[in-house]
Amino acid sequence: MYWKETMRQMNDIGIGSLVIVGLIAIFIGAVTAVQFADQLSGGLIPRYYIGYIVRDITIIELAPTITCLVLAGKVGSNMASEIGGMRQKEHIDAMELMGVNTAAYLILPKLIAAVTIIPLLVSLAAITSIVGGYIASVPFGVLTDPEYVRGVRSFFEPNYVLMMYVKAMVFAFILTTVSCYQGYYVKGGSIELGEASTQAVVYSDILILVADLAVAVALTG
Amino acid sequence: MIRTENIYKSFGETEVLKGITTTFEQGKTNVIIGKSGAGKTVLLKLLVGLFQPTSGNVWYNDINFNKLDKKELRALRMEVGMLFQGNALFDSLTVQQNVMFPLDMFTKMTKKEKLARVNYCLERVTLEGSNDKYPSEISGGMQKRVGIARSIVLKPKYLFCDEPNSGLDPKTSIIIDKLIHDITVENDITTVINTHDMNSVMEIGDTIVLLNLGKVAWQGTKEEVLESTNETLQDFIFASPFLQKLRKSALGG
Numbered sequence: 001m002y003w004k005e006t007m008r009q010m011n012d013i014g015i016g017s018l019v020i021v022g023l024i025a026i027f028i029g030a031v032t033a034v035q036f037a038d039q040l041s042g043g044l045i046p047r048y049y050i051g052y053i054v055r056d057i058t059i060i061e062l063a064p065t066i067t068c069l070v071l072a073g074k075v076g077s078n079m080a081s082e083i084g085g086m087r088q089k090e091h092i093d094a095m096e097l098m099g100v101n102t103a104a105y106l107i108l109p110k111l112i113a114a115v116t117i118i119p120l121l122v123s124l125a126a127i128t129s130i131v132g133g134y135i136a137s138v139p140f141g142v143l144t145d146p147e148y149v150r151g152v153r154s155f156f157e158p159n160y161v162l163m164m165y166v167k168a169m170v171f172a173f174i175l176t177t178v179s180c181y182q183g184y185y186v187k188g189g190s191i192e193l194g195e196a197s198t199q200a201v202v203y204s205d206i207l208i209l210v211a212d213l214a215v216a217v218a219l220t221g
Numbered sequence: 222m223i224r225t226e227n228i229y230k231s232f233g234e235t236e237v238l239k240g241i242t243t244t245f246e247q248g249k250t251n252v253i254i255g256k257s258g259a260g261k262t263v264l265l266k267l268l269v270g271l272f273q274p275t276s277g278n279v280w281y282n283d284i285n286f287n288k289l290d291k292k293e294l295r296a297l298r299m300e301v302g303m304l305f306q307g308n309a310l311f312d313s314l315t316v317q318q319n320v321m322f323p324l325d326m327f328t329k330m331t332k333k334e335k336l337a338r339v340n341y342c343l344e345r346v347t348l349e350g351s352n353d354k355y356p357s358e359i360s361g362g363m364q365k366r367v368g369i370a371r372s373i374v375l376k377p378k379y380l381f382c383d384e385p386n387s388g389l390d391p392k393t394s395i396i397i398d399k400l401i402h403d404i405t406v407e408n409d410i411t412t413v414i415n416t417h418d419m420n421s422v423m424e425i426g427d428t429i430v431l432l433n434l435g436k437v438a439w440q441g442t443k444e445e446v447l448e449s450t451n452e453t454l455q456d457f458i459f460a461s462p463f464l465q466k467l468r469k470s471a472l473g474g
């Protein structure tokens with residue numbers, strides 16, 4: 001029972017978010033490349049640094065944070081309204097009476113799915129961003145293909161990838177628990193349900209940003 | 222038999238129930254009546270432990286329901302069936318899966334045994350053959366009957382129905398009422414029904430409790446309803462001006 005539901009959630013979160021995450025990632029990479037190309041245009045710093053900067057900035061910060069902020073809006077609000085709807089329609093009461101541990105039954109599959117799938121989405125976002133940076137710079141003569149590739153391959157710090165995964169998992173945990181909590185304890189009717197799903201997004205976003213800083217402080221220095 | 226002993230229940234500042242003491246008898250349909258917002262649903266949910274009373278106790282025979290530990294509670298819940306005000310059928314499950322759900326959760330029956338029991342219950346509510354439909358594909362009355370089938374699938378000793386015929390036409394209401402009454406008598410169940418429909422009270426109510434402003438305003442049997450001069454009860458029964466006129470002329474006033 002749990003397994004089937006977990007698979008369903010994985011599918012919803014993963015496949016359901018591929019397009020939006022991919023799209024956002026391409027643009028993040030593109031904008032970062034174009035912007036830094038402009039700022040490094042003095043000639044003091046070698047051009048291949050653009051590839052290097054795009055890589056690190058997306059891996060460390062943009063891929064996990066932006067992806068998860070967007071997913072809080074998409075997946076988080078969905079979780080809150082799904083569980084909240086079940087609360088309001090007395091489904092949760094009914095399950096409780098039928099001997100189901102509703103908190104575990106409703107939240108665990110979502111949590112497991114989010115904590116495994118979201119890091120995958122984030123790595124995909126990082127790769128797509130680097131490709132996006134290439135698309136926005138190389139064809140327009142900002143720098144050459146070998147330069148970009150050299151940049152992407154320079155000064156590689158494996159710890160940053162670890163950091164990306166830590167962030168992705170922490171953020172996934174935050175957005176799932178916050179959203180499920182908002183849904184599980186919803187009262188009243190459809191207005192309250194709307195509020196709960198908004199609050200799920202707002203609180204998730206705030207906590208994700210705070211956690212972002214906390215992870216950064218903890219894993220650097 | 223279920224007995225409540227001086228039950229109080231507040232949500233924050235608002236006191237919904239203020240000292241409810243009453244008894245629901247075995248093998249009978251015990252009805253709770255009262256205006257919308259009187260606290261009927263809250264009382265019913267207190268009886269099954271979905272809410273905890275602020276003070277007071279619920280007794281199942283000589284077991285204090287509010288003192289049960291997790292394991293004992295689970296054991297008792299196997300003997301409880303509940304029909305919710307909005308049915309609470311699971312949208313993503315078929316009729317058959319909905320009715321089978323309690324069996325999946327509580328029993329170690331084989332798939333075949335479960336299916337036989339589910340089919341028996343669906344037949345009992347005259348829904349044979351609807352196994353593979355989804356709740357959204359059947360009418361409100363049919364959903365109610367699926368809800369009833371699900372609530373009796375574990376052969377409960379206690380059955381709770383929250384407004385079993387709200388939103389149904391009079392004819393379907395009577396069918397549902399009769400169904401609940403028959404099941405109660407057949408299996409010697411302690412049944413508690415919430416309603417504000419006087420038709421079903423007079424049709425199937427063996428014992429009646431009237432809630433008003435968080436208190437028991439009146440209790441008694443169906444026969445006693447007609448003779449009672451209790452004002453709150455009269456107000457509730459003869460709510461419409463037409464009925465009041467009718468009553469006056471019947472009494473020769």
Ligand SMILES: Nc1ncnc2c1ncn2[C@@H]1O[C@H](COP(=O)(O)OP(=O)(O)OP(=O)(O)O)[C@@H](O)[C@H]1O
Nearest residue numbers: 187232237255256257258259260261262263264417
């Ligand atoms: N979870 C809750 N939190 C706060 N107040 C509640 C809660 N549940 C019910 N109430 C309040 O308790 C009162 C009684 O509600 P209840 O649902 O028991 O009425 P009812 O008699 O079942 O009415 P109806 O016939 O409309 O179903 C209402 O004023 C309601 O606002």
Ligand SMILES: [Mg+2]
Nearest residue numbers: 261262306383
């Ligand atoms: Mg009610």
